[in-house]
Structure formats: C-alpha cells, structure tokens
Amino acid sequence: MNARHNPVIKTTEDGQENYIPAPSRKRLVRLAMLLGQQKKQKMTSSEMAALTGWNRTVIRRDIYFLGIHNGVSNGYDVAVLRAEICRTFGIAEQGVHAFCVVGLGNLGTALLDDFSISGGVFFLAAGFDSNMNRTEILKSSVPLFPTLDLEEKIKSLNIEYAVLSVPDEKAQFITDRLVRCGIKGIVNYTNTFLSVPRGVGVENAGTITVLTKMIAT
Amino acid sequence: MNARHNPVIKTTEDGQENYIPAPSRKRLVRLAMLLGQQKKQKMTSSEMAALTGWNRTVIRRDIYFLGIHNGVSNGYDVAVLRAEICRTFGIAEQGVHAFCVVGLGNLGTALLDDFSISGGVFFLAAGFDSNMNRTEILKSSVPLFPTLDLEEKIKSLNIEYAVLSVPDEKAQFITDRLVRCGIKGIVNYTNTFLSVPRGVGVENAGTITVLTKMIAT
DNA sequence: CAATGTGAAACCATTCACAGCA
DNA sequence: TGCTGTGAATGGTTTCACATTG
Numbered sequence: 001m002n003a004r005h006n007p008v009i010k011t012t013e014d015g016q017e018n019y020i021p022a023p024s025r026k027r028l029v030r031l032a033m034l035l036g037q038q039k040k041q042k043m044t045s046s047e048m049a050a051l052t053g054w055n056r057t058v059i060r061r062d063i064y065f066l067g068i069h070n071g072v073s074n075g076y077d078v079a080v081l082r083a084e085i086c087r088t089f090g091i092a093e094q095g096v097h098a099f100c101v102v103g104l105g106n107l108g109t110a111l112l113d114d115f116s117i118s119g120g121v122f123f124l125a126a127g128f129d130s131n132m133n134r135t136e137i138l139k140s141s142v143p144l145f146p147t148l149d150l151e152e153k154i155k156s157l158n159i160e161y162a163v164l165s166v167p168d169e170k171a172q173f174i175t176d177r178l179v180r181c182g183i184k185g186i187v188n189y190t191n192t193f194l195s196v197p198r199g200v201g202v203e204n205a206g207t208i209t210v211l212t213k214m215i216a217t
Numbered sequence: 218m219n220a221r222h223n224p225v226i227k228t229t230e231d232g233q234e235n236y237i238p239a240p241s242r243k244r245l246v247r248l249a250m251l252l253g254q255q256k257k258q259k260m261t262s263s264e265m266a267a268l269t270g271w272n273r274t275v276i277r278r279d280i281y282f283l284g285i286h287n288g289v290s291n292g293y294d295v296a297v298l299r300a301e302i303c304r305t306f307g308i309a310e311q312g313v314h315a316f317c318v319v320g321l322g323n324l325g326t327a328l329l330d331d332f333s334i335s336g337g338v339f340f341l342a343a344g345f346d347s348n349m350n351r352t353e354i355l356k357s358s359v360p361l362f363p364t365l366d367l368e369e370k371i372k373s374l375n376i377e378y379a380v381l382s383v384p385d386e387k388a389q390f391i392t393d394r395l396v397r398c399g400i401k402g403i404v405n406y407t408n409t410f411l412s413v414p415r416g417v418g419v420e421n422a423g424t425i426t427v428l429t430k431m432i433a434t
Numbered sequence: 435c436a437a438t439g440t441g442a443a444a445c446c447a448t449t450c451a452c453a454g455c456a
Numbered sequence: 457t458g459c460t461g462t463g464a465a466t467g468g469t470t471t472c473a474c475a476t477t478g
Binding site: 261262263277278280281286288289290291292293 | 460461
C-alpha cells in the first residue's frame with residue numbers, strides 16, 4: 001500500500017535508490033576521518049566499535065548501506081573502505097573543502113590561530129570581521145577581509161562552510177547573508193538559534209548551548 | 218506479549234515511570250533557556266515553533282511528557298512551563314551549575330575571556346592549564362589553577378561540567394581524570410573521540426569534527 | 435570459528451487526526 | 457475558532473538472529 005515500506009537502502013550499480021539514513025551518513029563520514037589516521041591495513045567492525053564507542057552491528061549496517069563487499073570474515077580493508085566513503089559523499093581525499101571564520105573577536109581569532117583547524121579535508125580559506133581595522137591589524141596566515149566583502153569572497157574563494165563567531169545579536173543577520181551566498185553549512189559558535197532554509201546545515205557548538213543540551217543527558 | 222509496547226510516557230504523580238525520550242529532553246531544556254528570555258506571559262506551541270524551528274506538534278508532545286496541564290486553548294503560561302522544566306531536570310533557576318575550562322591555549326583563553334560564556338544557569342568557576350606560568354601570567358576574572366590541582370579544585374568548587382580545549386593528544390588523558398572526579402559532562406572542543414563510561418555526557422564541538430558531521434547533511 | 439551480510443523484529447520518535455475546551 | 461491533549465498511525469533506526477563465507 002505504501003510505496004517504499006522497505007528500508008530503501010540498496011546502492012544499485014546505476015546509482016539510483018542509494019538513500020542512506022542521516023545518522024548512518026554522519027557516522028560514516030566521521031569513520032572515514034578516523035580510518036585516515038589508522039595504520040592498520042584491516043579492521044573489524046569490533047575494532048571500529050572500540051574506537052568510536054558505537055555498537056558493532058550499527059557499524060556493519062552503515063557499511064552495508066554503502067553497498068560494497070570487501071570484508072567477509074576478515075575485517076574490512078581500511079583503504080578501500082575509506083575511499084568508498086569518500087566517493088559516496090563526495091569528500092575530497094585531499095583537502096579542498098574551503099571554509100571561513102566570520103567574526104574575529106576573541107573566539108574567532110583563536111580559531112584562526114589554532115593550527116589544528118586546517119586538517120583532513122577542510123581548508124581554512126578566509127576570515128571576516130566587520131571591524132576593518134581588525135582585519136588589517138591582525139596577523140594571520142589566513143587572508144582576512146572586511147565583512148563587507150563577504151559575498152564576493154565566498155564566491156571567489158569557493159567557500160562551502162562557515163564558522164560563525166560573531167556576537168549573538170548579529171548571528172541571524174550574518175546567517176541570512178551566508179545563506180544567500182549559497183553556503184552549505186554553518187558551525188554556530190554563538191548561543192542563538194539560527195533559522196535557515198531546508199538544505200543548509202547548522203550545528204550548534206556554542207559553549208552554553210552545548211552545556212544546556214548536556215544537562216538533559 | 219512484550220511488556221511496555223506503549224510509549225512509556227506517563228508522569229505518574231508518585232514519580233514512577235516518568236521516562237522522557239532523549240530528543241525531547243534536550244529540546245525541553247533548550248526551551249527552558251529560551252522561555253527565560255521571553256517577555257510574553259503566554260506562548261502557544263506555534264510561537265515556540267517559530268522561535269526554535271521545531272514542529273509545533275513535537276513541542277506539544279514534549280510538554281505533554283512533562284505531565285502538566287497548563288495550556289488548554291490559551292497557549293502555555295511561560296513562567297509555569299519554565300519552572301516545571303527546571304524542576305523536572307533539576308535545573309537551578311538561579312545560576313549554580315559550575316563548569317570549568319581545561320586547557321588555556323588560544324581557544325581556552327578566548328573562552329575564558331568571552332564575557333557571554335557565563336550566562337543562564339551556568340557559571341564559569343575555574344580555568345586549568347598544565348603550564349603553571351600561564352595560569353599565573355594570564356589575567357582573568359576567573360580563578361586559574363595548574364592542572365595538577367584539577368582533582369582537588371573540581372571537588373572543592375563543586376564543578377559539574379568541563380570544557381575541554383587541550384591539545385588533541387592530551388584529550389583522553391585529561392578526560393580520564395575528569396571522569397574520575399565525577400564530572401557530569403564534557404564539552405569537547407578537541408577533534409578527538411573521547412571514551413567515557415555510561416552516564417557521563419560528551420558533546421563534540423571541535424570545528425573539524427563538526428564540519429565533518431556537516432558534510433553528510 | 436570468527437568474521438561479514440542481511441531479512442526481520444523491535445524499538446523509538448515524529449506526525450496525524452481529532453476530541454474537548456476556553 | 458484556535459488552542460491543547462492524546463491515542464493511533466507512520467516512519468525511521470537499531471538490534472537480533474542466523475545464514476554464509478574465508
């Protein structure tokens with residue numbers, strides 16, 4: 001009676017019907033990063049479980065969604081698995097997903113300076129601040145621009161993601177501008193709710209917001 | 218045949234069986250914070266939906282889990298609702314949940330300085346760094362201690378939550394120490410997986426980790 | 435035998451649909 | 457009429473259980 005009452009999971013060879021549920025997607029992408037840091041050549045689902053804290057059945061199911069078969073009774077080939085996840089989600093194996101930091105107050109500047117921030121497949125391409133003095137005075141290996149140029153630079157530098165560390169009261173305003181530029185996702189270090197259209201990702205990472213969530217654990 | 222095939226949701230007056238699902242719990246706590254900033258005396262589920270981006274039915278259901286009835290056909294009484302959420306989750310109405318920042322590098326220091334960080338029900342009670350010089354040199358309105366004193370200070374200051382901004386390679390080591398102190402939850406600004414026993418909350422808020430999750434959106 | 439692969443069951447969360455109330 | 461309260465239906469994710477395979 002209802003179309004698709006079965007899980008709709010097959011990755012058919014012609015590319016249709018390869019829907020993977022959101023929780024699985026997130027785990028898989030995270031797993032890919034982890035596999036990249038691994039020296040072992042083969043890993044079992046149990047080993048991955050130990051490493052991630054996830055249940056081993058869930059890991060097997062996630063991998064099953066990919067539609068590959070490179071593991072039976074020996075564990076999975078780390079390189080093959082990682083490559084397949086990258087292929088499935090369009091993750092570049094070399095670092096080409098550009099992102100920017102908007103708002104160079106204490107937090108934003110710290111993020112800029114933090115050497116570890118460019119890593120894996122992400123590449124910090126720019127910083128923005130509304131205070132033009134600040135973008136001129138701050139020293140950074142990353143190019144800094146006034147927020148005036150936000151739209152132009154996001155286009156020209158092919159920036160896909162933004163880290164938002166502006167004052168709370170400007171958060172929604174900047175978000176709207178980012179959305180209009182076609183940003184794919186925002187890491188929200190402010191402690192406000194952001195409203196974005198469907199299709200734009202938001203992850204709330206502000207200290208208070210996150211602490212708040214944790215109270216309910 | 219199976220015990221509890223019904224949703225197990227009733228808050229009975231004698232306090233048993235008041236299980237609330239995790240997603241609802243998180244939303245409710247977040248909602249309480251928001252209600253605290255509201256000037257209106259009554260709010261409908263639709264208004265809350267507009268404010269949060271959540272579906273209005275989900276909000277009504279969440280409130281339903283609380284087992285109170287203060288809304289019919291008029292919207293909910295903001296103060297009553299907020300008080301009830303606080304009571305249910307043991308949230309202090311005044312700011313008494315103490316937390317600390319561990320690791321005072323760029324990011325940690327920025328978090329310390331960030332004025333907005335103490336707010337709502339959370340109170341920044343201490344900062345820790347393994348570099349004793351740094352804890353002496355840094356100026357801050359928050360007391361700073363060497364990480365040596367972590368255990369002692371967490372006890373004496375009644376610290377419940379920790380913000381982790383140490384270098385990645387120290388993350389698990391510090392986490393283990395925090396767990397042994399009975400910490401309730403950790404906001405993880407490093408980009409590592411933390412392994413903690415059941416009952417301790419972890420929320421990953423490191424830029425790369427969060428960007429990674431977002432790729433799969 | 436210890437691993438994956440996988441249909442089916444169980445579980446959990448969201449949404450529908452509507453009764454009842456101000 | 458517009459709101460909450462709520463049983464029931466739906467939809468989605470995890471887990472079980474076991475056949476299969478190296």
